[in-house]
Amino acid sequence: MRILVRQGCDITPFIDDLARLRISVFRSFPYLYEGTLEYEQTYVATYAASPDSVFVLALDGDSVVGASTGLPMADETVEFKAPFLKGGFDPQRIFYFGESVLMPSYRGLGIGVRFFEEREAHARRLERFDICCFCAVERPVDHPLRPADYQPLDAFWAHRGYIHHPELRTEYVWRDLGEAGETAKPMSFWMKEIR
Secondary structure, eight states: OEEEEEEGGGGGGGHHHHHHHHHHHTTSTTTOBOOOHHHHHHHHHHHHTOTTOEEEEEEETTEEEEEEEEEEGGGSOHHHHHHHHHTTOOGGGEEEEEEEEEOGGGTTSSHHHHHHHHHHHHHHHHTOOSEEEEEEEOOOTTOTTOOTTOOOSHHHHHHTTOEEEEEEEEEEEEOBTTOSSOEEEEEEEEEEEOO
8 A cells, every 4th residue: 555645737647546436435325426437537637727736545556546635725616615705714724625535445544544634734734724624415314325334434533623514514416326317415514723
């Protein structure tokens, strides 16, 4: 196993790998995401276009088995900035974590912790951010596709110093597995002060 940290357009050689990884990992609960390679390539290319973005890649040999991303909130979409603007936060001072995706057989080895450490270190090096944040989809406890052994990551995130802010909410649209079309999913944010 090795960890690579790349910034901005340096991720370009890994775009297809990251796109495939996101499709594979996000098919599971709670995301249940029915992704396409074309959409994912466009999504990842947006991060690659941000010069201050960060990509933390976990590789087993030459295979990308995990990835974590982040970029300045100011470079994110209107949907992600809106709750912070409404709440009186300055998006220029916030570094947003896009996702952490890791193939199941590599979980429990400390890679998820490393993803958080590397992204926080990157945000601190940029010297203009006070807060790191990310958002998570909210699914009902009785969702019919929720596995009986599902363990939410709330305790892991809290242990890393992140605080849930359910008042900071947005929606993001995608097609769930088995759905005919896209629907809006509620998302709420977790934040940590890094200064």
